[in-house]
Amino acid sequence: MKKKISNSEIADVLEEIAKLLKAQDANLFRIRAYQNSAQSIRSAKNSLDRLIKENQINKVKDLPHVGEGIASTIAEYVNTGRISLLDRLKGEISPEDIFEQVPGIGEELAQRIARKTNIHSLEGLEQAAYDGRLKKISGFGKKRLQSVKMSLAGMLSQSAQKKAGERRAIESERKKPPVGLLLEVDEEYRRRAREGKLKKIAPRRFNPQGRAWLPIMHRERKGWVFTALYSNTSRAHELGKVKEWVVIYFEGKDTEGQCTVVTERTGSLKGKRVVRGREEECRDFYGSNASS
Numbered sequence: 124m125k126k127k128i129s130n131s132e133i134a135d136v137l138e139e140i141a142k143l144l145k146a147q148d149a150n151l152f153r154i155r156a157y158q159n160s161a162q163s164i165r166s167a168k169n170s171l172d173r174l175i176k177e178n179q180i181n182k183v184k185d186l187p188h189v190g191e192g193i194a195s196t197i198a199e200y201v202n203t204g205r206i207s208l209l210d211r212l213k214g215e216i217s218p219e220d221i222f223e224q225v226p227g228i229g230e231e232l233a234q235r236i237a238r239k240t241n242i243h244s245l246e247g248l249e250q251a252a253y254d255g256r257l258k259k260i261s262g263f264g265k266k267r268l269q270s271v272k273m274s275l276a277g278m279l280s281q282s283a284q285k286k287a288g289e290r291r292a293i294e295s296e297r298k299k300p301p302v303g304l305l306l307e308v309d310e311e312y313r314r315r316a317r318e319g320k321l322k323k324i325a326p327r328r329f330n331p332q333g334r335a336w337l338p339i340m341h342r343e344r345k346g347w348v349f350t351a352l353y354s355n356t357s358r359a360h361e362l363g364k365v366k367e368w369v370v371i372y373f374e375g376k377d378t379e380g381q382c383t384v385v386t387e388r389t390g391s392l393k394g395k396r397v398v399r400g401r402e403e404e405c406r407d408f409y410g411s412n413a414s415s
Contacts, residue, residue, distance in 0.1 A: 128172045128201055130164050136200060136209065137161040137193070143212040147322045149341040153348065159188035164197075175201045192374065203278055207244070211372060214326030214337045214355060221245060225278065227270045232262045238358060244381075249275045298378045300347050302404045306396055309369050309384040312340045312351035316366075326355050348374040354383060 141157035144150075163186050164171060174182050175198050184194045200206050203224060210220070221244060222233035239260050242248055251257045252272050263271075315321050321338035330336070342349045353359075354368035364385070372381045387397045397405045 126204075127170075130167055130171055133171055133197055133200060134161040134164045136206060137164065137196075140196075140206070140209055140212065143209070144341070147212065147324070147339050147341060150343050150348075153341075153343075156188065156190075156193065160186075160193045163187045163189060171197055172201050192379075203245070211350060211352075212324070212339070214324040214328075214339070214352065218242060219357065222248060225271055226274045227267050232260075234357065235260055235262060237356065245275060245278060298375075299380065299401075300345075300349075300373050300375070302398050302401050302408050304345060304347070305371055305373075305382060305384065305398050306405075306408070308340075308342060308344070308349050308351055308371055309396055311342070312338070312369055312371075315340060316353070324352075328355055329357075329360055346375060 137157045138161045141154050141161065144154045144157065167186055169182065171183055174180065180194055180198055183189060183197060184191060189197075196206055196208060205224075207221070218237040219230070219233040222228050222236050223230060225245070225248070228236070236242065236248070236257070240251060240256055242251055242256075248257075249272070252268060252275065257263050257268060257271070312321075316338040321340050323335040324337050324339050325333050325335040326337050327333075337352055337355060339350065339352045342351070350372040351369055353365050354370050355365065359365045359368050367386055369384045370381060371384060373379065382401070383399045384396055385399055387393055387395055387402075392402065392406060392409070395405070395409060
């Protein structure tokens with residue numbers, strides 16, 4: 124049985140998120156949202172752990188200052204013992220770390236998934252388990268695949284599973300920031316990082332000296348909240364692409380996700396910055412800009 128998480132522990136972790144956002148010059152309203160929700164949770168009479176495990180997340184959302192986004196963050200913490208946003212703010216998140224949470228997926232297999240796919244979350248891993256992508260990766264036999272599906276069903280909250288289903292069913296581009304907007308964020312991040320104008324964090328991965336070297340940027344544009352930082356994955360280090368690959372996390376109305384922006388090495392987009400997985404849209408974007 125999973126350890127019960129107290130309301131006080133949940134409030135502590137939300138306050139930690141608020142402190143990190145403040146230290147990284149994030150939007151003041153976003154900082155206050157986490158601070159206010161933490162205060163509300165400390166005074167809540169019902170156990171949020173129990174409400175979430177009983178699939179009563181709506182009662183969590185009904186608390187003062189706790190909306191859809193923060194309720195989902197709390198559910199993630201209760202169900203998995205970690206918060207991807209907190210890991211991201213500390214510069215500690217990597218796909219391999221996320222995959223290793225799943226019973227049946229060890230370090231070697233987690234690295235193989237990260238190398239062979241563009242998956243970054245448990246929800247994405249669940250989707251790949253059902254759409255056939257995991258089956259193509261060495262090490263995934265019928266038994267292991269079924270075991271991973273069952274484990275993911277238990278790890279993902281009802282709310283998260285609903286969102287994952289919506290993402291599988293609705294691949295509408297309106298659910299994602301336009302590539303032009305992502306490329307603007309990428310350009311600003313790389314420029315400000317070069318100029319030394321961004322706060323830096325000290326990720327634990329590949330950083331035995333504990334040096335604060337990884338620039339991080341928070342921005343809000345056109346209804347989207349963005350967090351950008353260089354890729355600190357094992358693959359980026361292995362290929363020497365750490366300061367070329369930029370990971371952008373985004374949150375919008377009823378949706379969130381991430382993408383990686385790279386410099387294309389071949390084809391008609393050679394030399395241009397491209398959102399991985401959305402190359403065709405980038406081609407249209409550059410084409411329309413050239414003709415205007």
